Amino acid sequence: MPDTLPQSAPEAAAGDDERKLVMDVRGLSKRYKMTSPVTRTDKDGNTFKDTHYHALKGVSFKVWSGDRVGIMGHNGAGKSTLLKILSRVLNPSDGEAFIYGRATSLLEVGTGFNPKMTGRQNVYLNAALHGLTRKEIDRRMDEIVAFSEIGRFIEEPVETYSTGMRARLGFSVAAHLDPDILMLDEVLSVGDAAFQKKCLQRMDEITGHDRTLVFVSHSTGAIRRFCDRCIWIDHGEVVMDDDVMSVTEAYEAQMMNVAATYQAPEKTETKTDEKKKDAKAEGPKASSLLEAEAEGPVAELVTARVLDDAGQIARSVKIDMPCAIEIAYDVLQADKRVEPALHVRNEIGDLMFVVAFTDGDYPGAINEPGRYKSRAQIPPNLLNEGLHYVTVAMVTADPMVRHQSVDNAVSFSVYEPQGDDLQRARGRYSRNFPGGLRPRMDWSTERES
Amino acid sequence: MSTPSNQPVIHIRPQRPVGILSLPEIWKFRVLLAQMINRNIRSRILNSPISIVWGFIRPAIMALALVFIRNMSAANLGAQIPYPLFIFSGLCFWFLWAEMVIQSAGSLRLDSGISKKVYFPLILSPISVIAARWVDIFIISAAVIAFQLYLGVPLSWEIFAMVPVTAVMFLLAFGIGVLFSALYLIHQDNSKFLETAVYLGLFLSPVLFSKQILPEVVQTYYNLNPMVGVLTGLRGALFAPEHVDWMSLGVSAIMAVGFTIVGLLLLDRVAKSYAERV
Numbered sequence: 001m002p003d004t005l006p007q008s009a010p011e012a013a014a015g016d017d018e019r020k021l022v023m024d025v026r027g028l029s030k031r032y033k034m035t036s037p038v039t040r041t042d043k044d045g046n047t048f049k050d051t052h053y054h055a056l057k058g059v060s061f062k063v064w065s066g067d068r069v070g071i072m073g074h075n076g077a078g079k080s081t082l083l084k085i086l087s088r089v090l091n092p093s094d095g096e097a098f099i100y101g102r103a104t105s106l107l108e109v110g111t112g113f114n115p116k117m118t119g120r121q122n123v124y125l126n127a128a129l130h131g132l133t134r135k136e137i138d139r140r141m142d143e144i145v146a147f148s149e150i151g152r153f154i155e156e157p158v159e160t161y162s163t164g165m166r167a168r169l170g171f172s173v174a175a176h177l178d179p180d181i182l183m184l185d186e187v188l189s190v191g192d193a194a195f196q197k198k199c200l201q202r203m204d205e206i207t208g209h210d211r212t213l214v215f216v217s218h219s220t221g222a223i224r225r226f227c228d229r230c231i232w233i234d235h236g237e238v239v240m241d242d243d244v245m246s247v248t249e250a251y252e253a254q255m256m257n258v259a260a261t262y263q264a265p266e267k268t269e270t271k272t273d274e275k276k277k278d279a280k281a282e283g284p285k286a287s288s289l290l291e292a293e294a295e296g297p298v299a300e301l302v303t304a305r306v307l308d309d310a311g312q313i314a315r316s317v318k319i320d321m322p323c324a325i326e327i328a329y330d331v332l333q334a335d336k337r338v339e340p341a342l343h344v345r346n347e348i349g350d351l352m353f354v355v356a357f358t359d360g361d362y363p364g365a366i367n368e369p370g371r372y373k374s375r376a377q378i379p380p381n382l383l384n385e386g387l388h389y390v391t392v393a394m395v396t397a398d399p400m401v402r403h404q405s406v407d408n409a410v411s412f413s414v415y416e417p418q419g420d421d422l423q424r425a426r427g428r429y430s431r432n433f434p435g436g437l438r439p440r441m442d443w444s445t446e447r448e449s
Numbered sequence: 450m451s452t453p454s455n456q457p458v459i460h461i462r463p464q465r466p467v468g469i470l471s472l473p474e475i476w477k478f479r480v481l482l483a484q485m486i487n488r489n490i491r492s493r494i495l496n497s498p499i500s501i502v503w504g505f506i507r508p509a510i511m512a513l514a515l516v517f518i519r520n521m522s523a524a525n526l527g528a529q530i531p532y533p534l535f536i537f538s539g540l541c542f543w544f545l546w547a548e549m550v551i552q553s554a555g556s557l558r559l560d561s562g563i564s565k566k567v568y569f570p571l572i573l574s575p576i577s578v579i580a581a582r583w584v585d586i587f588i589i590s591a592a593v594i595a596f597q598l599y600l601g602v603p604l605s606w607e608i609f610a611m612v613p614v615t616a617v618m619f620l621l622a623f624g625i626g627v628l629f630s631a632l633y634l635i636h637q638d639n640s641k642f643l644e645t646a647v648y649l650g651l652f653l654s655p656v657l658f659s660k661q662i663l664p665e666v667v668q669t670y671y672n673l674n675p676m677v678g679v680l681t682g683l684r685g686a687l688f689a690p691e692h693v694d695w696m697s698l699g700v701s702a703i704m705a706v707g708f709t710i711v712g713l714l715l716l717d718r719v720a721k722s723y724a725e726r727v
Contacts, residue, residue: 040509089564091721095462096461096462097462098461105567107565107566112562112567117488117492121488125488128481129484129567129569131480131481132480132626157495372534401605
């Protein structure tokens with residue numbers, strides 16, 4: 001089967017660098033036997049029956065010390081299979097990989113906790129599972145207990161713990177493993193992004209550059225926050241392996257139809273004048289929200305773009321930086337009081353807000369035909385993390401007539417780079433923020449007694 | 450690219466050429482092995498505190514019933530020592546051994562929650578189950594010795610034979626346990642077969658009767674039941690009137706090694722696709 005042959009490892013360009021090779025993955029493949037065969041076609045066009053499911057097809061990459069690699073892909077793309085193989089709980093069908101240094105893989109926290117044993121005894125067992133010696137555990141025990149915030153319950157059997165306490169203890173051990181290479185599955189931290197951050201912050205604390213992170217996730221937001229390099233895996237193959245922004249943007253563009261620019265389709269019709277006359281004969285229609293234009297189009301969107309703070313087209317913008325939606329449109333009829341309006345929706349389609357046209361230079365909206373370009377600046381620290389879709393409408397405000405509406409004309413993702421959390425709306429929280437918006441308010445506090 | 454030296458290197462590939470019982474690998478995980486043995490001892494005691502004494506309480510209860518039947522029937526079961534002691538010791542060691550076999554056979558499944566999330570040499574699971582039973586052998590031997598002294602059966606210098614005899618007993622349990630842990634992975638129904646075999650073994654081994662009651666010709670072949678050497682060995686080591694049958698024990702030792710090798714080879718084959726099987 002040609003697609004399972006190990007491909008030669010790509011020559012990494014980091015040879016001039018002093019950094020050490022810590023992970024060398026060469027053509028890893030994983031096949032699962034299936035009960036029902038699938039008919040496939042090979043390169044020469046011959047069909048054959050394949051009774052295997054190919055979860056990974058010759059994945060190769062190299063990781064250097066200090067890399068923070070995100071592995072992303074949608075569900076079933078093979079990223080978890082890859083992590084399991086690198087964690088050695090799953091054997092590859094083909095290919096090989098070398099890992100140099102002390103590697104810890106967290107597919108789950110609190111693995112092997114025994115409910116009858118005390119928290120302390122379970123810390124020994126769990127830490128030993130991750131390769132810590134007894135001395136190392138002894139040395140870290142106080143820190144682990146303090147970090148877990150379990151207190152005196154550490155001497156009680158784990159079966160008396162709440163789910164949260166159990167998780168915290170597991171997290172605490174995980175955060176104190178201090179490996180050279182940490183492999184982390186985002187799934188484990190569902191519901192507790194706090195741990196993710198604490199754990200990754202600890203990695204930063206211990207040493208800045210020698211630690212290596214391999215982080216599996218399907219969320220571009222998390223990958224942008226924690227990684228500087230990203231490997232995109234789809235159908236068991238490496239689609240892209242590059243710096244984090246270019247890969248996550250390409251991923252969003254393809255997987256979630258994120259497009260930072262809109263261009264109106266070319267007009268093929270030139271008979272608009274005739275239509276206009278026909279329509280005029282019928283007289284004005286009752287106003288409806290999406291009015292069938294009686295006199296031909298009143299306004300038409302030509303282009304739309306998302307711009308970052310530097311004025312460049314951007315598919316992703318920083319959460320604490322302003323960005324702008326720039327639209328160009330033709331106003332085709334006079335005295336219609338045309339104005340643009342923006343509807344911003346989030347990833348799951350909830351309407352976040354509607355932006356009215358409030359340009360002081362046009363207090364009576366736009367009455368003269370012509371091509372206009374408007375820019376709406378979105379303030380920093382307003383949107384929450386994630387994807388945003390912008391619908392551009394051309395309307396007359398009162399009485400309300402919607403002349404044109406281009407659904408999801410442009411879209412962009414808001415991400416949060418690492419930085420000063422008090423300057424953005426994050427504050428001291430480490431979890432994901434609920435809600436559609438995440439505005440930063442000006443606080444003032446006085447002590448009154 | 451040169452390989453960074455003095456660093457642990459993990460080589461991931463489809464076949465692990467070192468095999469399932471790689472001593473360097475076990476040594477690398479010795480801290481975990483110690484913790485797993487510790488866990489097995491603790492969790493058994495914590496789960497049911499009575500299990501500490503259950504190792505000789507259950508045989509005592511059963512022995513009572515069987516002694517009663519034997520006295521009613523006046524059957525000659527060939528014991529050279531008081532029959533209550535004979536049967537009590539037999540049942541004590543038999544049940545210990547049977548539990549070791551059944552638990553080690555099921556250990557891979559029991560630890561699958563761990564081994565699907567964290568890598569460790571799979572063989573640690575049965576090893577830790579067997580090794581955790583060192584506590585029991587002391588408790589049970591103490592109970593048996595107390596009973597024999599109460600009945601006036603003296604100890605002899607042969608008590609030092611307890612060391613090789615229990616070693617064979619543990620290795621035999623380990624070998625059969627590993628073999629069946631591999632068979633369990635192939636098909637779970639194999640557990641039924643093991644349970645039946647162990648149950649039958651109670652009656653086919655010299656637990657309730659001495660092998661002396663068998664015809665001479667049969668006695669030689671009877672040694673092919675590996676528990677014959679172990680049980681006569683245990684009784685020989687503890688009770689002065691009985692003696693360790695070294696020939697019989699040798700056969701048991703060879704069979705224990707044989708089971709272990711076959712079990713490890715089979716487990717090695719099966720373990721490659723372990724995660725998909727559990």
